[in-house]
Amino acid sequence: MPKILVVDDAAFMRLRVAKLLTENGYEVLEAGDGQEGVDQYKKNKPDLVLMDITMPVMDGITAVQEIKKHDPNAVVVMCSALGQQTMVMNSVKAGAKDFIVKPYQPEKILDTIKRFIG
Amino acid sequence: MTEQVARVEEKQFVVFQLSKETYGVDIAKVWEIITMQPITKVPHTAEFIEGILNLRGRVIPVIDLRKRFGLPQDEFTRSTRIVVIEISGNTLGMIVDGVSEVLRISSDIVEAPPPAISNVDADYLEGVAKLEDRLIILLNLDKVLNKQEKIELENVG
Amino acid sequence: MGLQFDASPDEIKLFLEEAEEHLQLLEEDLVRLEKEKDNQELLQAIFRAAHTLKGSSATLGHQRMAQLTHGMENILDKVRKGQLSITTPIMDVLLEGLDFLKVLKEEIETLEESDVDLEKILGSLSKAAAGGQTASSAAEGKLATIPEGSTAVTEVAAAVQAAEPAVPSMALDWDEKDHVTRGKKQGKMAYSILVNLAETSEMLSVRALLTLMALRENGEIVKSIPSSEEIEREEATSVLHVALISDRAKDQIVHVLKELPDVVRVEAAPLDITREEAGASAPDGVTVAKTTVAANEQANAPLPKDETPGNGNGSAKIKDTKIAKVSRTVRVDVELLDNLMNLVGELVIDRTRLAQLLGALESKYDSNDLVEDLNRTSVHIGRVTTLLQEEIMKARMLPVESLFNKFPRMMRDLSQQAGKDIEFIMEGQETELDRSIIEEIGDPLIHLLRNAVDHAIEPPEERVAKGKKPQGYVKLSARHEENHIIISVKEDGRGIDPDKIRASAVKKGIITEEVARRLNDQEAINLIFASGLSTAAKVSEVSGRGVGMDVVRNNLEKVNGSVEIVTELGKGTEFIIKLPLTLAIIRALMVSVDSRVYAIPLGSVLETIRLTDGQIKEINKREAIVVRGRVLPLLRVKELFNHQTRGVRESGKTFVVVVNLGGQQMGLVVDSLIGEQEVVIKTLGKFIGDVQGVAGATILGDGSVALIVDVPSLVKKVVKVG
Numbered sequence: 001m002p003k004i005l006v007v008d009d010a011a012f013m014r015l016r017v018a019k020l021l022t023e024n025g026y027e028v029l030e031a032g033d034g035q036e037g038v039d040q041y042k043k044n045k046p047d048l049v050l051m052d053i054t055m056p057v058m059d060g061i062t063a064v065q066e067i068k069k070h071d072p073n074a075v076v077v078m079c080s081a082l083g084q085q086t087m088v089m090n091s092v093k094a095g096a097k098d099f100i101v102k103p104y105q106p107e108k109i110l111d112t113i114k115r116f117i118g
Numbered sequence: 119m120t121e122q123v124a125r126v127e128e129k130q131f132v133v134f135q136l137s138k139e140t141y142g143v144d145i146a147k148v149w150e151i152i153t154m155q156p157i158t159k160v161p162h163t164a165e166f167i168e169g170i171l172n173l174r175g176r177v178i179p180v181i182d183l184r185k186r187f188g189l190p191q192d193e194f195t196r197s198t199r200i201v202v203i204e205i206s207g208n209t210l211g212m213i214v215d216g217v218s219e220v221l222r223i224s225s226d227i228v229e230a231p232p233p234a235i236s237n238v239d240a241d242y243l244e245g246v247a248k249l250e251d252r253l254i255i256l257l258n259l260d261k262v263l264n265k266q267e268k269i270e271l272e273n274v275g
Numbered sequence: 276m277g278l279q280f281d282a283s284p285d286e287i288k289l290f291l292e293e294a295e296e297h298l299q300l301l302e303e304d305l306v307r308l309e310k311e312k313d314n315q316e317l318l319q320a321i322f323r324a325a326h327t328l329k330g331s332s333a334t335l336g337h338q339r340m341a342q343l344t345h346g347m348e349n350i351l352d353k354v355r356k357g358q359l360s361i362t363t364p365i366m367d368v369l370l371e372g373l374d375f376l377k378v379l380k381e382e383i384e385t386l387e388e389s390d391v392d393l394e395k396i397l398g399s400l401s402k403a404a405a406g407g408q409t410a411s412s413a414a415e416g417k418l419a420t421i422p423e424g425s426t427a428v429t430e431v432a433a434a435v436q437a438a439e440p441a442v443p444s445m446a447l448d449w450d451e452k453d454h455v456t457r458g459k460k461q462g463k464m465a466y467s468i469l470v471n472l473a474e475t476s477e478m479l480s481v482r483a484l485l486t487l488m489a490l491r492e493n494g495e496i497v498k499s500i501p502s503s504e505e506i507e508r509e510e511a512t513s514v515l516h517v518a519l520i521s522d523r524a525k526d527q528i529v530h531v532l533k534e535l536p537d538v539v540r541v542e543a544a545p546l547d548i549t550r551e552e553a554g555a556s557a558p559d560g561v562t563v564a565k566t567t568v569a570a571n572e573q574a575n576a577p578l579p580k581d582e583t584p585g586n587g588n589g590s591a592k593i594k595d596t597k598i599a600k601v602s603r604t605v606r607v608d609v610e611l612l613d614n615l616m617n618l619v620g621e622l623v624i625d626r627t628r629l630a631q632l633l634g635a636l637e638s639k640y641d642s643n644d645l646v647e648d649l650n651r652t653s654v655h656i657g658r659v660t661t662l663l664q665e666e667i668m669k670a671r672m673l674p675v676e677s678l679f680n681k682f683p684r685m686m687r688d689l690s691q692q693a694g695k696d697i698e699f700i701m702e703g704q705e706t707e708l709d710r711s712i713i714e715e716i717g718d719p720l721i722h723l724l725r726n727a728v729d730h731a732i733e734p735p736e737e738r739v740a741k742g743k744k745p746q747g748y749v750k751l752s753a754r755h756e757e758n759h760i761i762i763s764v765k766e767d768g769r770g771i772d773p774d775k776i777r778a779s780a781v782k783k784g785i786i787t788e789e790v791a792r793r794l795n796d797q798e799a800i801n802l803i804f805a806s807g808l809s810t811a812a813k814v815s816e817v818s819g820r821g822v823g824m825d826v827v828r829n830n831l832e833k834v835n836g837s838v839e840i841v842t843e844l845g846k847g848t849e850f851i852i853k854l855p856l857t858l859a860i861i862r863a864l865m866v867s868v869d870s871r872v873y874a875i876p877l878g879s880v881l882e883t884i885r886l887t888d889g890q891i892k893e894i895n896k897r898e899a900i901v902v903r904g905r906v907l908p909l910l911r912v913k914e915l916f917n918h919q920t921r922g923v924r925e926s927g928k929t930f931v932v933v934v935n936l937g938g939q940q941m942g943l944v945v946d947s948l949i950g951e952q953e954v955v956i957k958t959l960g961k962f963i964g965d966v967q968g969v970a971g972a973t974i975l976g977d978g979s980v981a982l983i984v985d986v987p988s989l990v991k992k993v994v995k996v997g
Contacts, residue, residue, distance in 0.1 A: 009323075012290040012331045016282070054326050081330055083352075085478045085509055092484055093507065098536075099485075101477040103333040115534070158871075158980040160959065161916040162966050170959060170972055172980050175621045177957040177972045208962055263962070 002117050003044065005029045007037035007063065008052035008079065013102075017050060020106050026113070034058025038066045041074065047117045050109070051096070053080040053087050061091050068095035075116045079104065127225040131247075133254060134201060134214040137189040141214075142221065142247065142254045149202040149209065151217050154194055168213060173202065180211035186262065187242065205259055212262075221254070223247045228256065278386045280336045287383060290335050292606070294380050297324040299680055301373055306683045309366050315355070322351045328376075339393055340379040346400035347372045353404060365406075368399045370684070442467045442544040445518055447498060452548050454497045458520035463494070465546035466525060468532070470515040476537040483511035489535055493528050494521025518546055609710065612671050619660075619667045620860065620955035626660045627952070627976035629653045664860070668709070675753045675762070676704035678713050682724060682751060689728040696735050696746045697728060703753035708760050712854055715834045716762070719827040723764045723850050724749065726823075731768030731848060741845065743767065758862070759878070760854045767847035771840065773799035800840050801939075804828040837878075837935075853878075861956060863973075863983065865949035866932060868912045869920045872981040873945070874954050874973055879986040881933040881940065883948060900931065900942065907933065909942045915968055915989060916982075934986045943984075956983060 004026045006017050011032070018028040029044055031037040034051075035058040041049060049067065053060035060078060067074045078091045078099040088099045098112055131142035132151070157169040157180050166185035170177050180200060184191060197216035202209065231243040244258040280287060304321045311317060325348040332340035347369055353359035378391050445467055447455070455465045468490070476482045483506045490496055496503075497518040501511055521528060525543050532541045633646075633653050640646045679701055686699040708716075732738075732747035739745050749766045773796040780802045781791050791799070803824045831838050831852060842848040855861060855878055863874035864883070890900050891909065898909040909931065913920065931942040954973040959966060970985035 010293055010327050010331050012286065012293050013334060015286055015289050016334060019283075019286070054323055056320070056323065081326065082477060085481060088478055088481045089484060089507060089509065092481055092488070097485075099478065099481055102330050112536070115536075156979060158972065158982065160963060160966055160969065160982065162968070163963055167963060170963070170980055172974045172978055175624060175974060177960065177974065177980060179960050179962045208960070210962055 001025060001027045002048070003027045003029060003046040004113065005031065005037065005040055005044070005046035005049045007031045007034065007040075007049060007055070007060070009033055009055045010052075013052070017109065020109065021113075024110055034060060034063030034066075037063045038070070041067050042070055045071075047075065048113055049074065049076040050100075051076050051078050051091075053078055053084055053091065061087060061094055064091050064094045064096050077112055077116070128222050129225070131221050131223050131254070131256065132201065132217060133219050133221050134199070134217040136183055136187070136214050137192070140218070140252060140254050142223065142256045143201065143203065143259055145220060147203045147205055147259055149204045152200050152202060152211075154198045154200060154213070171200075171211065173209075173211075176209070178202065178209045178211055180213060182213045183262075184213075186212075187239070203259060205263055208263065210263060223249075223254070223256075231255070278337075278382055278388050280383070282335055287335070290331055291380065291383060293331065294328060294383075297328045298373065298376060298380065300324050301376075302370075302684050303680045305366065305369055305373065306687055308361060309363075312361050318351070318355045322348065322355055325351055335383070337379065337383060340376065340383075343372060343375055343379065343393060343397065343400075346397055346404070347376075349404045350400060359404070359406065365403050368396075368403045372396055372400055442469045442542045443516075445498065445500065445516055445546075447518065447548070451498050451518065454495075455518070455520060455546060455548055458495065458497075463520045463522045464525070465497075465548075466494075466519045466521065466528065466543050467546040468517045468519055468528070469540075469542040470517070470532060470538060471540040472513045472515065473537045473539050474513050476513070479513060480506055480509040480511035482535075482537045483515055486515055486532070486535055486538065487517070489531060490517055490519055490528075493523050493531055494519045607670070612667075612710075615667050616671060619664050620957075622660045623664060623860065623953065623955050624974050624976070626657050628978070629656065631976045668856070668860075669707075671709050671711075672707035673710045673713055674705045674707050675713065675760075678717055678720070679704050679751065679753075682720075685721070686724065686728065686749065689725060693728055694734060695728060695732050697732055698746055698748045700748065700750045701752070702750065706753040706755055706760060708753075708854065709856065712834045712836070715830055716836070716852070716854065719830045719838075719852070720751070720762070720764070722823045722827050724751065727764060727766045727768065731766050733769060758856060760856065762852040762854065763849055764852075765847065765849040770844040770846050770848055771800050771803070771842040772844050773797075776800060776802050800842060803840070804838075860953055862951060863954045864932065864951055865981070866912075866930070866943075866945040867947045867949055868916075868945045869918050871918070872949065872975065872979070873912065873916075874981050874983045875932055875934070875943070875986065876970070876983065877951065879934045879984075881935045884931040884933065884942070886929040886931055886944075898944075902933075907931075907940060907942045909944050910989070911944045912984075915943075934989075943989075954981075954983065 002025075004021050006014050006021070006028060007030075008014050008017070009032055014030050014032075018030060021028050029040055029046055031040045033055045037049065037051065038058070040046075051060045051063060055063075058066075060080075064076050064078070067076060072095075074095070076091075076096045078088050078096045079102055080088050080099060081102050088096075092099070097116065100108055100112055130145040132145050132148050133140060133142045135141075152173070155171055157171045159169040160167065160179075166181050166183075168180045168182045168185075170179055183189075192215075194213070195215070199214055199217045200211040201214055201217065202211045204210075227249070228245040228247050231240050231246045233240055242258055242261045244256040247254040247256060282290070301321060301324050304317055304324075308314065308317055308321060325344055329341050329344035329348055332344060350359065350365065350369060354361060354365075359365070375391060375393060375396050378389055382389050459465060470486055472479060472482055472486070483501070484503070487496065487499060487503055487506065490499075497520060499506075499518070500516040505511065519528070525545070529541045529543050532538055630653065633650055636646050637650070682701065683699060686697065690697040690699075727749045732749065733741070733743075735745035738747060747767055749764070751762070751764055753760060753762045755761075777791040777794065777799045780786050780799075781788050785802065786794075794802075804827070828838055831854070834854060836852060836854040839851045839853070840848065841851065855876075862877045864877055864880050866873050866875060884900075884902065886900070891898050892900065894906055894908075898911070899906050900909060901907070928947065930945050930948050932945060932948075933940060933942050956971045957973060958971050959969065968985055968989040970983040972980050972982055975981050
C-alpha cells in the first residue's frame with residue numbers, strides 16, 4: 001500500500017485528509033508541524049508528502065528543503081490557501097512537485113496523488 | 119385473556135423469602151447474592167435505607183425490603199441474604215430473609231396481581247406466578263427503587 | 276433551522292476542539308497584543324490561528340465562519356506587513372469579530388443556525404482593513420496595469436486563435452539560434468510549443484513554473500515566453516510559448532504536457548530556425564505582453580516584506596515552542612482520567628490492606644523468609660502505587676491558566692463598561708489544579724473579579740480625590756502552598772466597612788442587634804457570605820459587594836475549599852481562596868465515636884484537644900469549652916449523626932476536633948482519635964444522594980466502610996437549628 005505523509009498543524013484537516021486517503025487505499029502517516037514532518041519522512045520514507053505551508057516550529061517551505069536535502073527524489077505536494085502564491089512558488093523552487101489549493105476538492109487530491117505515484 | 123398473546127416468554131427469576139412470602143425478581147437485574155455483612159449506617163436517610171457496604175471496593179447502598187414494604191421486622195438470621203441488583207446504572211443491595219432458587223417462569227402462568235394478594239403494595243408488583251404448589255410474587259424493581267416514593271415515604275413517616 | 280456539514284461526528288468534534296483552542300488563543304493574545312504592539316512572534320501566532328481557523332472552517336463547509344475569519348485574517352495580515360497598526364478601534368473590531376466567531380462556533384456545536392447578522396461586522400472588518408496604507412506604490416502600479424494587461428492577454432489569445440493551428444513563430448536571438456543548431460547537430464529535435472493554461476487556474480504563475488519544469492524534464496529549454504524569471508516573479512500569463520530541444524518525439528512531449536493539471540491546449544511544431552529568421556521581421560510578432568495577473572492576490576505582490584522562506588522557524592520563539600508542546604500531547608477523554616483515578620483509588624485501599632495483613636502475618640510468623648519476601652514485595656507495591664497515584668493526579672491537573680485566560684478580556688470589557696481605569700495583573704497561571712476543581716471555581720472567581728471592577732474600585736475622580744492613583748489595580752494570583760493552592764483576588768479599592776455590614780445584617784434580619792454588637796470586625800466582615808445580605812439596590816452602600824457572595828462560598832466549599840477576607844477601609848481588599856490539590860483522595864483525621872469510625876478531612880481541622888473531666892460547660896444553652904480565653908461551641912458527633920446509642924458515655928477520654936469554616940469555629944466531640952491517613956472518597960451513590968454532614972464514604976484497610984464528614988454542611992446545619 002502506498003504511504004502518504006500528511007503534514008498540517010490542524011488535526012481536523014489531517015483527519016479529513018487521512019479519512020479520504022484511507023478510504024482510497026492509501027496508508028496515512030501524520031505530522032503536526034514541519035519538524036515532525038521531516039522526522040517522519042526520514043523514519044518512514046512515505047511515497048508522497050502533502051505539506052501545509054503555514055505551520056509553527058518549521059513552516060512548509062523549510063520542511064520541503066530539509067526533506068529534499070535528505071532525499072532529492074522526494075515527492076512533496078504543497079497545500080495552501082489561495083492568497084499564498086509566493087510561498088507556493090518558493091516551495092516549488094525548493095523542490096515541491098505540485099500544489100493543491102485549500103479548501104480542496106477530494107478528487108483534486110486523489111488525482112494529484114495518482115499522477116505521482118499511480 | 120382476551121388478547122392474543124404472541125408467544126410465551128420464559129424468564130428466569132431469583133426467588134427469595136420475605137416475611138413468610140415468596141418473591142421473585144428478574145435474574146437479568148441481579149448482579150450477585152451475598153451473605154449478610156457489616157453495614158455502615160448513614161444518618162438522615164429513609165428508614166428502609168439500611169446503610170452502605172463495601173462490595174469488593176465499591177460502596178453500595180443497602181435497603182431492607184421488609185422496611186420498604188412495611189412488613190413486620192425480625193432479626194437477621196444465618197439465611198439472611200443481600201440480593202445485589204443493578205438497574206439503569208444504579209447498584210443496590212436488598213436484604214431478604216433467604217434466597218431459595220432460580221426458577222424459569224413462563225409468562226403464561228403469570229397473572230396480574232389481585233389487590234389483596236400480598237402485604238406489599240400492588241404498585242411494586244409485576245404479577246403473580248401460579249406454580250403447582252405455590253405462588254411467587256414477582257416484584258417490579260423499578261418501582262421498588264423509585265426515589266420519588268422514597269421521598270414521599272419520608273414525609274409520611 | 277438545522278445545520279448540516281459534510282463531516283462525521285468525530286470530525287466535527289475535532290474541529291470544535293481545535294476551534295476552541297484557536298479562539299481562546301486569539302482572545303488571550305489579542306488583548307496581549309494591544310499592550311505589546313511590537314511583538315512579532317505574538318503577531319505571527321495570532322495570524323496563524325486565524326489562518327488555520329479559516330482553512331478548517333472552509334473545509335468543514337461553514338462558509339460564514341470562513342468569511343468572518345477571512346475578514347479578521349486580512350487585518351492581521353496587513354498588520355504583520357506593517358501596512359496597518361494596532362489601534363484601539365482596530366482591536367475593538369477584532370475582538371468583536373471574535374465574539375461573533377464564538378456564536379458561529381456554537382452553531383456547529385448545536386447544529387442549529389443562529390440568527391446572528393454578520394453584515395455589520397463584516398463591513399466593519401473590511402473598513403478597518405481598508406484604513407491601512409498600501410506600503411508600496413509598486414502594488415498599486417501593478418494593480419493598475421491589470422486592465423492594460425488583460426487587453427494584452429486578450430490580444431495574444433486573439434492572435435493565437437487568429438493564427439493557424441500551427442504554432443506561431445518565436446523571435447530568437449543569435450545565442451538562442453546557436454543553441455538550437457548545436458542541439459540539432461547532436462541529433463536532437465527542436466520544437467516550438469504553445470501551452471494554454473486554464474484562465475481559472477488557481478496560482479497561475481506556479482502552474483506555469485511547474486509546466487516549465489515538466490518541459491525541462493523532457494529536454495532543454497532554449498527560450499520561453501514569459502521567461503522563467505518573469506514566471507518566478509509571478510508575472511505569468513495563461514499562455515506559455517517555449518522553444519525546446521529534445522530527443523523525445525513530439526507526440527510524447529505533447530502527451531506529457533496534456534497530463535498536467537490546468538493545461539487546456541498544447542500545440543507543438545518543429546522549430547525551423549530559418550523560418551524564425553524570416554519571422555523576426557513579420558508584423559505579427561506575437562510577443563506576449565508582460566502583465567501582472569495579480570487578480571487573485573490581494574496586495575500579495577512581491578513587496579520587500581513578503582513571506583520569506585524560513586519564516587516562523589529558527590530562533591526559539593517561546594510561543595512557538597509552547598504550541599509545539601501542545602501538539603505533542605495526547606487527547607484524553609476526561610472520563611478515561613476519572614476511571615484511572617478510581618482504579619488508583621482501589622489500589623490505595625488495597626495497599627493499606629496489604630500492609631495490615633502483613634503486620635498480622637509478621638506477628639504470627641516472626642522472621643519467616645517467605646514473610647520477609649512478601650514484605651519486600653508489598654513495600655515495593657506500596658511505592659509503585661504511590662508513584663502511580665501521583666502520576667494520575669498529575670494527569671488530572673491543569674494549569675489554572677486554562678481558567679484564567681479569559682479574564683484579561685473580561686476585565687478589559689468590564690472596566691470599559693464601568694468607566695473605570697484598571698490595571699489587571701495575573702500571576703501564577705502555571706499553577707496546577709485538579710480539573711474538577713477548576714471547573715467549580717470559575718464562577719466564584721468571575722463574581723469576585725466583577726465585584727472588584729463594579730463596586731470596589733472607585734471611579735478615577737474619586738480615587739484622585741482620595742489621594743490614590745487614578746488607575747486602580749486588580750491582581751489575580753495563584754500559588755502552591757504545602758497541600759493547598761492559594762488563589763487571591765486583591766485590589767486597592769474602597770475596602771469593606773464592618774459597621775456598614777453589621778447595620779445591613781441587622782436590617783435584613785440576619786442577626787439581632789445584640790449579636791451584631793458582640794461580633795468583632797472580622798466576624799462582621801465575614802457576614803458578607805451570609806445569604807440575603809445585599810440586594811442590588813443597596814450594593815455600593817453596604818460594602819461594595821453585590822449579590823453572589825454566598826454562592827461564591829458555596830461553590831468553594833463544594834470542593835473542600837475555603838475563602839477568607841482581608842480588608843482595610845479605604846485601602847483595598849483581598850479575597851484569599853484555599854483549595855485542596857485534589858478531590859478524590861484526601862488526608863483525613865480518623866476518629867471514633869461509639870465504635871464507629873469517621874474521617875474528618877484534615878483541611879477542615881484546626882486542632883485537636885483532649886478534654887479533661889468537667890471541662891465542658893454550658894454556655895448560652897449549648898455545650899462549650901473555653902480555649903485560650905475564647906468560647907468554643909461544641910457539637911456531639913453522635914447527636915449530629917443520630918447514633919441512638921443508649922446511655923451517654925460519661926467517663927473515659929473525650930476529644931474535641933476543632934474545625935473551621937468561613938471564620939466560624941466549632942468543636943466536634945468524639946470518643947477517640949485514631950490517626951491520620953489518606954482516604955479515597957467514594958460517593959454515597961445516586962440512590963442515597965446528598966446527606967447533610969456527609970461528604971461520602973471511604974473503605975478502610977480492614978474492609979469496613981467509614982463515613983467522611985462534610986464539615987461545611989455540618990456547621991450550616993447547626994446554625995440553622997440554633
